[in-house]
Amino acid sequence: MLLKPDYAKALNNLGSVYNKLGSYPEAIQTLKKAVDLKPDFPEAQYNLGTAYYNRGQFNEAVAALQQAVRLKSDFADAYNSLGSALYQAQQFDQAIDAYKKTLSLRPGSAETYNNLGKVYYRSKRNQEAAASFKTAIKLKPNFGEAHYNLAVAYVALGDKKGVLAEYNMLRTIDPALADKFFATFLKK
Numbered sequence: 001m002l003l004k005p006d007y008a009k010a011l012n013n014l015g016s017v018y019n020k021l022g023s024y025p026e027a028i029q030t031l032k033k034a035v036d037l038k039p040d041f042p043e044a045q046y047n048l049g050t051a052y053y054n055r056g057q058f059n060e061a062v063a064a065l066q067q068a069v070r071l072k073s074d075f076a077d078a079y080n081s082l083g084s085a086l087y088q089a090q091q092f093d094q095a096i097d098a099y100k101k102t103l104s105l106r107p108g109s110a111e112t113y114n115n116l117g118k119v120y121y122r123s124k125r126n127q128e129a130a131a132s133f134k135t136a137i138k139l140k141p142n143f144g145e146a147h148y149n150l151a152v153a154y155v156a157l158g159d160k161k162g163v164l165a166e167y168n169m170l171r172t173i174d175p176a177l178a179d180k181f182f183a184t185f186l187k188k
Contacts, residue, residue: 042071096123130154167181
């Protein structure tokens with residue numbers, strides 16, 4: 001394929017395609033060229049961060065995604081991905097901040113509330129985790145993963161009534177997750 005070697009937008013698009021195809025080393029190499037040519041290109045920084053994330057290089061992902069949001073302060077997808085990368089890098093307080101920023105830009109995201117709840121849970125902030133999972137469910141009532149996570153938070157809180165209610169809901173909307181929950185938390 002012929003590609004103008006100094007055209008950052010084309011390199012960004014090619015890197016994004018490599019990323020979607022799972023060719024992460026090629027994606028990273030191509031996207032690095034794009035950001036070298038145009039360091040103030042937030043979408044290329046975002047795609048580079050995504051490629052690093054997909055490769056399991058979370059600290060590198062964090063750096064690229066932080067640059068993307070510095071360049072474009074209303075970049076909700078980049079903040080959301082930054083939250084995920086920070087979570088994987090076990091930088092929980094910063095992950096919470098990134099998810100909160102995502103929600104300030106995109107308040108109706110059930111998936112982001114669920115992700116925020118997972119960080120709260122990992123940080124042993126179980127009341128806040130439960131509240132985030134409840135908001136995710138309010139926004140997307142049949143969101144099985146959020147029901148599962150709320151049930152787990154209820155286990156941590158010692159709320160047996162809440163556990164049973166969420167388990168019964170899971171049995172209706174996602175029997176496989178209900179079975180997983182039962183095997184992990186209820187079967188003795």
